Amino acid sequence: QAEAMIASKKMDKEYLPIGGLADFTRASAELALGENSEAFKSGRYVTVQGISGTGSLRIGANFLQRFFKAGRDVYLPKPSWGNHTPIFRDAGLQLQSYRYYDPRTCSLDFAGAMDDIARIPEKSIILLHACAHNPTGVDPRQEQWKELAATVKKRNLLVYFDMAYQGFASGDINRDAWAVRHFIEQGINVLLSQSYAKNMGLYGERAGAFTVICSDAEEAKRVESQLKILIRPMYSNPPLNGARIAATILNTPELRKEWLVEVKGMADRIIGMRTQLVSNLKKEGSSHNWQHITDQIGMFCFTGLKPDQVDRLTKEFSIYMTKDGRISVAGVTSGNVAYLAHAIHQVTK
């Protein structure tokens, strides 16, 4: 619908500003921070349009490399999205990690994470997945986020949030942005990368945004100026199409309402498949504890399957997943969930 609205306006194709479409960047900041956010209302932030999540992450990485002289190390959760490491490395930063996923329980190694984070040298950069951790699907609970924020603040770490699934994770955009908002409320001026690839299905249009929360609007202006200097020699200015669609949706009340329903629809389907997978496994007679499948959230699920089991699934049942036992829940349908459960039971019983 947004595409049709845009087409009817017959707009030109003139270059966007380096920082992108203003309607889009403003709406992105509001979506992430919340319309009642003090940081948003005071204008002590800068948001630039980025080439989806990757491009936004890269702008931030380059920005840190150029201006954050206090630290060179970026701490990623173990494991993290495969592309995080090369992005930061290519930007000229160094990679470290903190414990995150506990393979014994297929859930969060909270004690391990807190332990590692408490020992990260001050002024290091820590990357956190805002929601729907990729690849594990394991997110901290709100209580755990509170403790993480306190520790991170005590260690004086620079926080970089990667939020690629707002709305897509729980179905509720505010719930999925809770951690980001909490950190900011605690006085932590975070960096944030957003993607509209999944939550608006705009994958190939490359709609994304990079935000820096600043001390005040003045600092935000200075940061914006430097971000533009970084962006111009990369691709001059960003592509319009995806950003205009996203902006139209976010800024048109009826469309925004529809979108919230649609993104919840996607999230609900994923959540439904998780539930059905677990119940089908029980039906198959599996004695294993599969609770982590429904505890985890988002597109991906770390099943806990071992490499040899994964191999059997591929060879004997034509089910494809990564060697670490990660499945894409988006690939599960009501048509194949029983088959999937059956196969998993066969290789784990």
Next chain:
Amino acid sequence: AYRTDEGQPWVLPVVKKVEQMIANDNSLNHEYLPILGLPEFRANASRIALGDDSPAIKENRIGSVQALGGTGALRIGAEFLRRWYNGNNNTATPVYVSAPTWENHNSVFVDAGFKDIRTYHYWDAAKRGLDLQGLLNDMEQAPEFSIFILHACAHNPTGTDPTPDQWKQIAAVMKRRCLFPFFDSAYQGFASGSLDKDAWAVRYFVSEGFELFCAQSFSKNFGLYNERVGNLTVVGKDADNVQRVLSQMEKIVRTTWSNPPSQGARIVATTLASPQLFAEWYENVKTMADRVLLMRSELRSRLESLGTPGTWNHITDQIGMFSFTGLNPKQVEYMIKEKHIYLMASGRINMCGLTTKNLDYVAKSIHEAVTKIQ
């Protein structure tokens, strides 16, 4: 950016048509493109640059990377060269840009990691033309394997291109000195109205056996400025080399933007792949090029009629969107402050800003500036 005679932006009719086709095509979705881009776009874009009968295409030794505009193509090429050309991570290899050049060239190569950006003589202010001798001398003196950024046509900002004969001399020196040609082709078709003519230099270098990069932009010739449609054409020694280059470029793309935006590439690919649409596009491009050429000849004839001091053949000798008028900074200031005509301190004007309605005013203003201010 291009402007019509009414001073308005112009969405090409063929683009409007193709966008409608895309909107009506229910088989299309917004899924990710491959890392290197839309295959039909890449192949057609490179074919446009190199020519249908390119020996390099026939010999299967070309590669293409869809990029975010010409800038994105330059950046991917620069990143690759810094990592893999002339040794590994060779930040010391000199990169030469023309004096003057598009101001972003410098930043692209600096941000890609090169530490030694130099200029080569290009614009001769005294004779208002190409300083060929200076250029050739710089190439003779350049360390072997230096990288040279060459404007394929419609040099930005001077509008002054080497003649085919001059290109031949340039190529000869570059071959002998083992210098790497990195073409920036932002105006193919838009400059002369002929795709072949505007690609002559690139194709000549290919026929001379060079390995080269050509950063292409479809911003101007398709009027797709904000869709960020560009292509990096790679011409290598053989298919094997090209495959390896593309494989490394994929890694660079992956950490820069993962995969490129689909909308603009689809428009270009659909247009180039259809003989009918291609013909329509050609007409649209010629419309733009012809208007600019008309403005040039009209401006020059007015200045000559007015008897404005100096020679004004450079207005029609130069080509493309920009023209180095030869006005000095004081005269430029006069134009801006007194006549409200906006141009760069270098004396560069955007020919697209001229219309049949303002030609007289602009010509008179230039006349005043030149006669009143020295």
